Amino acid sequence: MSPRLRKYLRRHARSYVIGFLLGTASAVLLMLGPLVLRLAVDAIAAGAALSSLLRYAAVLVALNLAVWILRYYWRMHILGVSRVIEYEIRNDYFAHLQRLHVGFFQHTRTGDLMTRAVSDLSTVQRFIGPGIMHFTSTLVLTAIAAGFMLAIDLTLTLYILVVLPLVSLTFIVLGPLIHRQYESVQEQFSVISAQAQENFSGIRVVKAFAQEPHETEAFAVLNREYIRRNLAVIKTDGALWPLMSFFLGLAAVVLLWQGGQAVIAGRITLGQFVQFIGYLGQLAWPMVALGWVVNLMQRGLASMKRLDEIFMQRPRIVDPAGAQALPAPRGEVEFRRVGFSYNGSQVLSGIDLHVPAGTTVAIVGPTGSGKSTLVNLIPRLFEPTEGSVLVDGVDVRRYRITDLRRCIGMVPQDTFMFSASLGENIAYGLEAPDAPRIQKAAEIARLAPDVADFPHGYDTVVGERGVTLSGGQKQRAAIARAVARDPSILILDDALSSVDTDTEEEILRQLRGVMATRTAIIISHRISTVRHADQIIVLDNGKIVQRGTHETLLAGGGLYADLYQKQLLEEELEATDLDAPVR
Known part of the structure; x- marks a missing residue:
């Protein structure tokens, strides 16, 4: 059994013990029923x-009422505590996922994580609830019934106890x-x-490319495989239950x-024969349940193993021992010989950069040059594989993560909105x-x-991932979210790519007042966005190839000047297209 699952069971051992005692008491009273029947038949x-x-x-009615x-309380204790444990595991699972590093979610499918949280956890609950309940009940009932049966007739008991275990053995073998x-299913x-979740999240792209038939067929292929695997389970179950019914019928024949021969020979009374039949009837379900419990246990352990695979993932980014607080950050940022590699590929190399508190630094460069990766190192979304990143002169790895991230307002490249109000x-x-x-932030x-213009103003629900907002509105909402925190360090990662140039200029004019009192790091493909920065860094292939102000970089030529000239040419071509007469 999983050590983690044992920990939860030990934590609630008292409820299980009380449930076991209640179950034992009910089993004893239940086994008195056939004894009363025997006395009644013999009296007749x-x-x-x-x-x-x-x-x-009247005694039978009283016994059944007491049982x-x-x-009722037996089931309340066992099944109730299993739901409590399910609740605790689900909370711990979600909290553990929250602690894991960003990289984990980049190679793990969301649908798989959801299946483990819902389907697998439900299977674990059935094991620690009905499974444990019926397992203990079966053991107690079998032990008590066997004692009563042995007291009546040893030979007849041995015959029955040879046949009945075949019911459980059927389940155990299969x-x-x-x-x-079940693991395969x-x-x-x-x-x-995972396929469905990915499809629903990207439904706009699916429809834009008219890929509905392709996606439907791809899902159907996966669904057919799911049905095929389920049918294999059904075939096994189809053989299982009739076989158990056969062995129960065989026990009745024996x-x-x-028993008939024993009554005829006078070895037992007719009442004792009826008592034996009562015990056989009461042992039928426990024998089935024992095999069913074995099956529940196997499924539950398989599902707990899948949950443990996630629990065993260790967060790579954690607070160090004796982590420092960051009570009043100034916002100074420094990169010292920083390098970063991902899956064996070097993304950043030899980055040296000092950003004084209260200044604005812009980062430009071709796509894939490492701009986003560089700023993601500041809030420790990733860790540098070489060198160090400092905030206010201290390595960020020495700060408490919550303190560090609380002083940073970040607008990521991939804007995300929650399914809540604006x-x-x-x-x-x-x-x-x-x-x-x-x-004010808006x-x-x-x-x-x-x-x-929104129907309910700021109370308007924006839908999943902000589906009711345009790309520009989502970016502006993300900027407002970052500004509202009043951060010491403001990071804008291509945050204005979806707005037009006029709106961009208005936003930048408003942001200049905000950025005047805090450190700002801006990533952009538009030169117009970064030209007023105190310092501009040009990245190429993960290295800083140029640095300076807008004017000095233009005067010096190189990659920045090339980017600037290309953008000017693009703007001229766009203007020419707009001015061209319509034919």
Whole structure:
């Protein structure tokens, strides 16, 4: 069993012990029922009065009522605590995922993580709830029934105890096959979930490229494989249950054959024969349940193993021992001989860069030159493989992560909106919603005029991933979210690529007032966005190839001047196209 699962079980051992005691008490009372029947039948054979039979009937009613009450609380304890453990595991699973590094999510499919959190965890709950409940009940019932049966007739008991275990053995023999088949089904279900989640997230792209038939067929292929694997499980189950019914029928035949002979020979009374039949009936379900529990255990352990695979992933970016607080950051940033490699490929190399507090630095360069990777090292979304990144003269790896990231406002290249109201998205990261602060941030990001046209203003729900917003509106909302935090370090990663040049100029004019009192790092492909920066860094192939102001870089030629000339040419061509007469 998984050590992690054992930890949860030990934590709630008291509830399991109480449930076990209640189950044992109900089992004892349940096994008294056939004894009362035996006494009643023997009394009938001896010519008992009606009043005696009524007393036996009353005892049976009382026993069954007591069993019902005990079993109610027995199930409440065992099944209730299994739901509590399920709740704790789900919370721990989600919290663990929150602690994992960004790189983990880049190579793990979201649908697979969701399947483990829902389907696999549900299977674990069935094992630690109904599984454990019926396993302990089966052991207790079998032990008590065997004691009563042995007290009646040793030979008849041995005959029955030879046949009945075949019911459980059927499940145990076929269990490993079911276990392997179920693991295969769960793996395929993860693939299907991931495919569906990816498709729904990218539905705009699917429709834009008219790929609905292709996506439908691709999903159908995965679904057919899922059905094929499920049918394999059904075939095994199809053989399982009839075979168990056969062995239960065989036990009844053996009891009729041997028990009838014992009654005829006078070795046991008719009442004892009826008592034996009662025990056989009460042992039928426990024998089935034992095999079923073995199957639940195998499925539950397989699912817990899949959950443990995620729990065993260690966060690569954590607080060091004795981590420093960052109470009043100035915003000074420095890169010292920084290098970064990913999957064996060198992305950054030998980066030396000093950004004084309160200054604006722009980073430009061709696509894939490492610009986004460089700024992602500041909040420790990734760790440098060489050198160090410093904030206020201290290596960022020595700060508490929460303190470090709290002083940074970041607009990532891939803008993400939560399925909540616009105001809640802008306030994301604030300790408490602050309407004036939200509105001020929206004004700076030039989002306020658009909000005035929204049906519910800042309370308008933007939909999953901000589907109701345009690309430019999402970028401006992300800028407002970063500005609302009032960060010491503001990072804009190509944050104005989806807005037109006029809106860009208005946003930059508003941002200059914000950036005047804080450190700003701007990544952009547009020279117009970065020309007023205090320092411009030009990256190419992961290295700094130029640095300086807009004027000095233009005067010096090189890659920056080439980029500038290309953009001027593109603007001239666009202007020419607009001025050309329509034919």
